[in-house]
Every structure is written in C-alpha cells, then in structure tokens.
Amino acid sequence: MSEEPRPYTLVAELTYRCPLRCVYCSNPTDWNRHADALTTDDWLRVFREAEALGVVQLNLTGGEPLLRDDLEQLVEGARRLDLYTNLITSGIPLARERLARLKALGLDNVQVSIQDVTAAESDRIAGARTFDRKLEVARWVKELGFPLTLNVVLHRDNLDRVAAVIALAESLAADRLELANTQYLGWALVNRRTLLPTREQLDAARDVARAARRRLQGRMEVLFVTPDYYAEFPKACMDGWGRRFLVVAPDGLVLPCHAAHTLPGLTFDNARARPLAEIWRHSTAFGAFRGEAWMPEPCRSCDRRAVDFGGCRCQAYHLTGDAAATDPACSLAPAHALVEAARAQALEPAASLTYRTARVAERA
Amino acid sequence: MSAITAESRPTLAAKARLRWDRQTSRYLLLYPERGLVLNPTAADVVQLCTGEHTVGAIVDRLAAKYAPQPREDVQREILAFLGRMAERGLIRSGDE
Ligand code: SF4
Ligand code: SF4
Numbered sequence: 324m325s326e327e328p329r330p331y332t333l334v335a336e337l338t339y340r341c342p343l344r345c346v347y348c349s350n351p352t353d354w355n356r357h358a359d360a361l362t363t364d365d366w367l368r369v370f371r372e373a374e375a376l377g378v379v380q381l382n383l384t385g386g387e388p389l390l391r392d393d394l395e396q397l398v399e400g401a402r403r404l405d406l407y408t409n410l411i412t413s414g415i416p417l418a419r420e421r422l423a424r425l426k427a428l429g430l431d432n433v434q435v436s437i438q439d440v441t442a443a444e445s446d447r448i449a450g451a452r453t454f455d456r457k458l459e460v461a462r463w464v465k466e467l468g469f470p471l472t473l474n475v476v477l478h479r480d481n482l483d484r485v486a487a488v489i490a491l492a493e494s495l496a497a498d499r500l501e502l503a504n505t506q507y508l509g510w511a512l513v514n515r516r517t518l519l520p521t522r523e524q525l526d527a528a529r530d531v532a533r534a535a536r537r538r539l540q541g542r543m544e545v546l547f548v549t550p551d552y553y554a555e556f557p558k559a560c561m562d563g564w565g566r567r568f569l570v571v572a573p574d575g576l577v578l579p580c581h582a583a584h585t586l587p588g589l590t591f592d593n594a595r596a597r598p599l600a601e602i603w604r605h606s607t608a609f610g611a612f613r614g615e616a617w618m619p620e621p622c623r624s625c626d627r628r629a630v631d632f633g634g635c636r637c638q639a640y641h642l643t644g645d646a647a648a649t650d651p652a653c654s655l656a657p658a659h660a661l662v663e664a665a666r667a668q669a670l671e672p673a674a675s676l677t678y679r680t681a682r683v684a685e686r687a
Numbered sequence: 688m689s690a691i692t693a694e695s696r697p698t699l700a701a702k703a704r705l706r707w708d709r710q711t712s713r714y715l716l717l718y719p720e721r722g723l724v725l726n727p728t729a730a731d732v733v734q735l736c737t738g739e740h741t742v743g744a745i746v747d748r749l750a751a752k753y754a755p756q757p758r759e760d761v762q763r764e765i766l767a768f769l770g771r772m773a774e775r776g777l778i779r780s781g782d783e
Contacts, residue, residue, distance in 0.1 A: 329710065331722065377710050379717055405706055407717035432702060432719045470702030472719050498702050498776070499719055541776050 328613065329377040330603060333406075334384060334570040334581060335366065337394070341387040342415050344450030344678040345438065347476055347511035347518060350386060351585050355681040357574040363393040365595055367400040369571055372599035374404045378569065384411035386573065389421075395428055402429030409434060409472075414460035415453050419467075422460070426467045433464045434472035434501075440487040444480070450678040461495045473497040477504045477528065477550075478518035479669065485528040489535045489545065497543055502532055504550035507665075508582050508637050510679050517673040519665060522553055551652035552662055556627055557634030560650075564612035564636060569603065577602045579609055582637040586646045612636050617647055621655045691742060691769045693762070696781035698738040703777045705733055718777060728753075732765055733772075738781055742766065 339354035351357070361369070370381065381401050388394060389412055401408045409432040410425065422433075437457050438445035445454035464471045473492045477485070485502060492500040504525070505511045505518050532547040539545055551557045561568045561580045570578040575593040578584055584591055589611055592602045603609060611617065615628060622633040634650020642651045642661050649656040691697060699705070703718045705725075714730035716723045725733060731752070735745045746765055750758040772778035 332720075379706060379708065379715060379722060380720070407704055407706070407722075409719055431704060431717075434719070468701065470700075470719065498700075541774050544776055 328566045328603075330373065330569040331378060331567050332380040332382065332569070333370070333373040333378045334382045334568060335369070335388075335397075336570065336572050336581065337366070337383060337385055337388045337391045337397070338573050339386040340390050341385060341413065341679075342390075342451060343387070343413050343453060344680065345476075345510065346448055346450070346514045346676045346678055347478065347505045347509075348679040349506060349509045349511065349581060350679070351509060351582065352513065354386070354679075357572060359391075360574045361571075361594065363396050365575070366393075366397055369594050369599060370397075370401055370404055370406065372594075373569060374406060376569075376600050376603055379405075379407060381406040381408045382411055383408065387413055387415065389413075389415070389417055395421075395424055398425050398430045399428045407431050411474075412436070412460075413449075413453065414457040415451075417460055419463050422463050423467055426469060430469070432472060433469045434474050435461045435464065436474040436476070437461075437491075438476070439481045440484055440491050448480070458495070461497070465496050470498040471495065472499040472501060474501040474503060477502055477520075479520040479524065479673070480518075482520045482524040482528045485531045486535075489531070492543065493539070499544040499546065501546045501548065502528070503546075503548040506550075507552065508585075508635075508641060510677070512641055513677050515665060516668050516671075517676055519552060519669040520550075521669045522666070525550065525553055551634070551638075551650070552666060554652065555654045557631050557638075557650040557652040559631045560635035560638070563632040565603070565609040566613070566632075569599070577606070579612070580635075580637065583608070585637060586640050588646070612647070619647060619649060621657075622649050625655065691766060691773055691778070691780045692782075693741065693743040693746070693766070694782075695742050695769075696738050696740060697736045697742060697745075697769055697773075698779050698781050699733065699736050700777050700779055705730070716777060723777075728764075729768060732768060733778075736769075736778055742769065 338359045339350050339357055408430050411434045414435045438448040442454040446452050475488050507515045536545040565579045570581050571594050575595045576584055576591040577594050589608045591608045592606050618633050622628050636646050639648040639650050640646035643658045651658040651661045703716055706715050706717055708715045714725045746762045750761040769778055
C-alpha cells in the first residue's frame with residue numbers, strides 16, 4: 324500500500340446505553356462493562372484531532388446518542404469544525420424542540436432506524452414499543468428541513484416485506500434508504516439461527532430493491548447491503564482495517580471498527596491518554612491488520628486482496644477463533660464450511676430470540 | 688425528476704454540503720456517508736448552484752473564465768455534469 328491511510332469518517336459511539344433491546348444490536352454483548360468515560364471536552368478534542376487528521380464525516384451514534392445531555396454541544400462543536408454531521412438514532416427519546424435545536428446548531432443529516440413496517444413486528448424486534456413514535460420522529464426530521472435517512476436492518480422475518488419498507492420510506496419522503504442485511508456480530512450472532520434468511524428470500528428482496536433504485540433515482544437513494552453469508556467473497560469490511568474509519572467507543576477506546584475490542588490479543592489505546600494522530604499512525608492495534616503482511620493463504624496470493632482486504636477480522640475471530648484467518652464468509656476460506664452450516668440452519672424452524680440485555684449473552 | 692436544461696435554476700440538494708479540503712486543496716461535496724472530490728471546474732459550477740442563476744447564466748460566467756474555450760463546449764460539459772449530479776440526487780433542477 325503506497326498512499327498513507329487517511330481517516331475520512333469518525334464514528335463517535337457516544338454511549339452504549341439504549342432504551343431499545345434490538346435482537347441484532349451490533350454493540351458488544353458485554354456493552355454494560357463499558358462506561359461513558361469521555362466528557363464533553365474529551366469528545367470535542369477527539370473531533371478536533373480527527374478533523375486535523377483528515378476526517379470530514381462524523382457519525383454520532385451509540386447505543387442511543389440522544390441519551391447524552393451534551394449532544395447539543397457536540398453538534399455545535401462539530402459544525403464549527405465544518406464536519407458533515409450525521410445523527411444515527413432510534414428516535415427515542417426525542418422531543419421535536421430538541422431536534423429543532425440540533426438543526427439550528429448545524430446538524431446535517433438524521434438517520435432513523437425502524438425495525439419493520441408494522442408496529443407489532445417492529446416493536447417485537449426492538450423489544451420496546453417505539454414504532455409509532457419513530458414514524459413521528461421521521462416526519463419531524465423532514466418538516467424541520469433535514470435530509471432523512473431511513474435505516475432498516477433486514478433478516479428472515481422482514482426480508483419478504485422489502486417492497487412495503489420501500490413504500491413506507493417513500494411516504495416519509497426519505498432521501499436515503501438503507502436496507503442493511505444483518506451483520507452477524509454482537510447480538511446478531513447470538514440470534515443468528517433465527518435471523519439468517521434463506522437465499523431465495525435474499526434474491527427476491529435484492530430484485531425488489533434494484534427495481535426501486537432505478538425507479539427512484541435522483542429522488543431517493545436505495546442502498547441494499549448484501550449479507551456476506553450468501554456472497555462468494557466477503558465485503559471490504561470498514562474499507563479495510565485502519566484505512567478510512569476511526570471509531571471511538573464510549574469508554575474512549577480508539578478502534579478500527581466498532582467490534583474490534585472484542586478481538587483478544589490486541590491492545591487499544593484510549594483517546595484520553597494518547598493523541599489520535601499517534602494512535603492512527605503508530606498504535607500496534609491499527610497496524611495489526613493494515614496492509615497485507617498479516618494475511619494468510621489463500622488471501623496472500625489472491626487477486627482480490629486489494630479489493631476486500633481479506634474480509635472482516637471480527638467475523639474471522641468470532642467464527643474460527645483466529646482473528647488473522649481468512650474471513651469464513653469467503654468461498655475460498657479454509658473455514659467456509661462454518662458459514663455453509665449456518666446457511667443450512669436458515670431452512671430450519673426459528674429458535675427463540677435473545678434480546679439485548681445488560682447481562683453478557685451466551686452464544687446460542 | 689425533471690431534466691436539467693439551460694433554463695433550469697439548479698440548487699444543491701439539501702443533503703449535500705461543499706467543503707474545502709486542506710489536505711488535497713480540492714473541494715469535497717459531502718453527503719450522508721459519502722463524499723465526492725470535485726475538480727476545480729466542477730467546484731466552480733456547484734458554487735453557482737444557488738437557485739439564483741440559470742444554467743445559461745452559469746455557462747456565461749464560466750465561459751468567460753475559461754476563455755478561449757468555446758461557449759458550446761462549456762455548456763455541453765456543464766449540462767452533462769449537472770445531469771450526472773441530478774441522477775445521484777445531489778443537484779436539483781429547480782424546475783419541480
Ligand atoms: S440496534 Fe437497537 S438496541 Fe442496539 S443501539 Fe441500535 S436501537 Fe439500540
Ligand atoms: S481469499 Fe482472501 S482476499 Fe481472496 S477473496 Fe477470499 S477473503 Fe478476499
């Protein structure tokens with residue numbers, strides 16, 4: 324790799340706390356052990372250091388970022404740095420006045436997640452009665468003049484309703500619709516048996532999304548994030564380790580991806596203890612899977628190694644126990660049978676769902 | 688989506704924001720989760736997409752700046768660029 328990596332996006336996980344209990348939550352299953360350790364000033368310094376490194380996009384996320392009382396100050400500070408600031412929220416708990424305040428302070432985009440197209444189904448997946456309020460929040464977003472991103476995580480129980488999801492997004496005048504197939508990490512891995520769809524479901528949903536993308540071109544961006552359990556090759560997770568993204572977790576750990584601290588054997592620096600630029604350039608954790616030196620076969624001699632960077636390190640670890648293995652989602656991976664076995668389970672009746680709790684989850 | 692013509696008064700979409708990038712000395716057009724690096728000509732055009740100017744007026748202005756490039760060439764390039772941007776939802780024609 325010749326050019327020096329530059330982070331373009333800072334993912335600021337302001338807190339892991341959240342009033343919802345989504346069965347596919349991507350927060351670590353031991354989220355409760357990570358306190359909100361960064362003060363307002365700490366975060367503002369992180370934003371400044373990130374901007375100086377080249378970051379232009381800021382995602383304020385969590386958990387639920389609305390639970391931070393200082394969100395207004397953080398948005399204001401981000402705008403002063405001319406960062407394109409995106410609030411990624413469940414919409415709970417939010418009053419219209421607060422949203423209007425965030426607009427006045429310079430927030431650029433609001434991403435609201437819904438779980439399905441009916442209250443009963445959406446609330447079942449979220450583990451909380453929130454659907455009607457989410458729609459109300461989505462309408463406020465548009466009324467206040469924000470662009471609206473609607474995010475829907477897809478899985479076995481809602482993939483067949485993608486057409487209805489698109490219709491709902493249109494009725495809300497969403498500017499961007501993210502149809503994001505579940506990534507099987509965190510709570511989603513605990514619930515994989517129940518959430519993983521069949522290939523037929525996926526193919527049908529992908530066709531619907533593709534037609535909608537064409538029809539809505541220029542009005543609504545329709546994104547369909549394919550699940551790599553059914554792809555031939557894995558995705559370029561995070562655009563490659565330590566290449567474009569900086570994640571700062573609620574406890575201040577600086578990570579190459581939001582699940583990296585679940586990998587054993589890596590020591591992550593804390594934003595309170597070391598300047599971001601130093602962490603980005605010199606920390607052993609960011610260096611661990613940068614470039615190609617770490618790669619095993621078949622990645623090492625594979626033509627796609629500069630395209631997908633060997634896939635997801637977290638997926639490699641959580642499925643094989645080795646973070647430096649080829650991502651088992653890859654059809655060429657020695658451990659690909661693990662993914663094939665999981666796919667076979669998609670044809671079996673669903674097991675029960677485990678909701679996100681403060682207790683550490685056991686693997687199903 | 689209506690096509691962009693010489694009479695349109697294009698505006699930047701609500702979701703897009705122009706930002707100077709110190710590292711590359713280029714303008715970036717930022718929008719949710721993405722960004723485009725604009726070349727200097729594209730940046731000139733986007734900066735005039737305020738809803739005040741017609742494409743014709745933008746062409747006049749930039750043709751003067753890029754002289755001796757023929758006006759027709761400048762117009763063709765600008766219309767093609769704006770068309771691509773409208774397809775991506777980053778520029779509105781102002782006609783709707
Ligand atoms: S996925 Fe659900 S539970 Fe997890 S942070 Fe988002 S809204 Fe909260
Ligand atoms: S072998 Fe490695 S580099 Fe090649 S496609 Fe699979 S994951 Fe990507």
